Amino acid sequence: MTVNRIEYKNYRNIETLTLEPSDGVNVIYGENAQGKTNLMEGIWLFSGLKSFRGAKDAELVRFGCGFGRLKMDFSAGGRDQKAEITVDARRKAKLNGVELPSCAGLMGKCSAVVFSPTFLNIVKNGPEERRRFLDAAICQVKPAYAPLLASYHRLVKQRNSLLRDVQFESSLLDMLDVIDERLADAGEALIRERSSYIERLIPAAKAIHDGFSGGKEEMTLAYLRKNGNSGKPLRELIKENRRNDILGRTTSVGPHRDDIDIKINGISARSFGSQGQQRSCAVALKLGEAAVMKQITGEQPAVLLDDVMSELDSGRQDYILNHIKGWQVFITCCEPSTVLRMCGGKTFHIHSGELTKAEEN
Ligand SMILES: Nc1ncnc2c1ncn2[C@@H]1O[C@H](COP(=O)(O)OP(=O)(O)OP(=O)(O)O)[C@@H](O)[C@H]1O
Numbered sequence: 001m002t003v004n005r006i007e008y009k010n011y012r013n014i015e016t017l018t019l020e021p022s023d024g025v026n027v028i029y030g031e032n033a034q035g036k037t038n039l040m041e042g043i044w045l046f047s048g049l050k051s052f053r054g055a056k057d058a059e060l061v062r063f064g065c066g067f068g069r070l071k072m073d074f075s076a077g078g079r080d081q082k083a084e085i086t087v088d089a090r091r092k093a094k095l096n097g098v099e100l101p102s103c104a105g106l107m108g109k110c111s112a113v114v115f116s117p118t119f120l121n122i123v124k125n126g127p128e129e130r131r132r133f134l135d136a137a138i139c140q141v142k143p144a145y146a147p148l149l150a151s152y153h154r155l156v157k158q159r160n161s162l163l164r165d166v167q168f169e170s171s172l173l174d175m176l177d178v179i180d181e182r183l184a185d186a187g188e189a190l191i192r193e194r195s196s197y198i199e200r201l202i203p204a205a206k207a208i209h210d211g212f213s214g215g216k217e218e219m220t221l222a223y224l225r226k227n228g229n230s231g232k233p234l235r236e237l238i239k240e241n242r243r244n245d246i247l248g249r250t251t252s253v254g255p256h257r258d259d260i261d262i263k264i265n266g267i268s269a270r271s272f273g274s275q276g277q278q279r280s281c282a283v284a285l286k287l288g289e290a291a292v293m294k295q296i297t298g299e300q301p302a303v304l305l306d307d308v309m310s311e312l313d314s315g316r317q318d319y320i321l322n323h324i325k326g327w328q329v330f331i332t333c334c335e336p337s338t339v340l341r342m343c344g345g346k347t348f349h350i351h352s353g354e355l356t357k358a359e360e361n
């Protein structure tokens with residue numbers, strides 16, 4: 001997707017604003033609290049997903065206004081299209097003049113990926129963050145994945161409650177056999193999907209990371225199966241762990257416990273990475289996600305990088321500004337000096353929710 005024009009009305013701190021971005025790099029700069037992230041969030045909403053800030057719909061409407069509206073002209077699927085989102089208590093959307101049942105109907109029509117500072121948790125925090133990233137990324141490119149994931153989680157829940165009851169009532173063991181079978185099938189299917197996604201993500205993210213670090217650092221990614229890296233089928237692992245699971249009353253193996261191992265030069269990015277290294281990994285994963293989306297869907301997503309520059313040295317910043325070729329990228333930053341280092345694209349200055357400058361470089 002390429003955003004050609006976007007109009008904001010009564011959205012967050014913006015009364016009215018029109019952005020006409022370039023199809024290359026766009027830098028939105030300004031002081032704190034002027035509306036940079038708000039602009040990014042507005043573009044992101046066209047992906048059909050919820051705000052990356054976790055905001056409730058009503059919070060998107062400008063204080064004191066009844067409703068807010070976003071209109072976007074974009075190119076996707078080889079043609080020019082229009083979409084519109086109206087927000088009051090909840091969001092509603094139109095695509096090419098046709099009202100959609102819900103905003104989720106925009107999914108797959110307007111594709112975008114977003115990096116915001118909370119995404120750093122993917123490197124810093126525990127495995128749950130990484131599983132969430134992987135699951136969300138796959139859901140965006142493979143609609144059949146969401147129901148598969150949901151049914152797997154349902155089975156884990158059922159099994160856990162069965163594990164609690166089985167010690168009081170051994171007749172439930174037969175039922176546990178049945179659930180274990182289903183869990184193994186659903187779990188294996190999830191692992192297959194995740195592994196095939198990771199196989200695409202690894203070279204894509206690695207190529208970006210190489211560019212980032214000027215080839216000085218090597219990032220490696222691997223899908224880590226809980227107890228399963230010996231290659232044992234999940235069915236066997238579930239069987240092996242059943243006794244322990246009954247004692248611990250929880251399901252200890254399976255994709256709900258898996259992880260992605262992220263290393264830089266052979267050591268854990270989570271435990272030993274510097275701030276800039278961790279940020280570089282997170283950004284490489286996000287841009288890798290965008291590259292994989294293009295491979296699978298044929299559509300290049302718009303890339304939104306909110307507050308990506310801080311903690312990065314000038315070489316890494318330069319890579320983001322000038323070396324991501326052929327993608328439409330939106331970058332926010334506070335430092336006006338950053339825009340002087342750009343070789344193309346457009347820059348926008350925002351103050352108090354208004355564009356005070358829009359320049360082609
Ligand atoms: N619904 C709303 N109505 C009016 N103003 C709002 C609304 N929601 C948020 N704001 C205001 O928007 C302002 C700008 O927010 P935004 O997060 O876009 O800033 P920013 O330019 O990204 O700043 P930073 O550099 O600190 O990240 C905030 O001061 C906030 O109070």
Ligand SMILES: [Mg+2]
Pocket residue numbers: 036037038306307
């Ligand atoms: Mg911001």
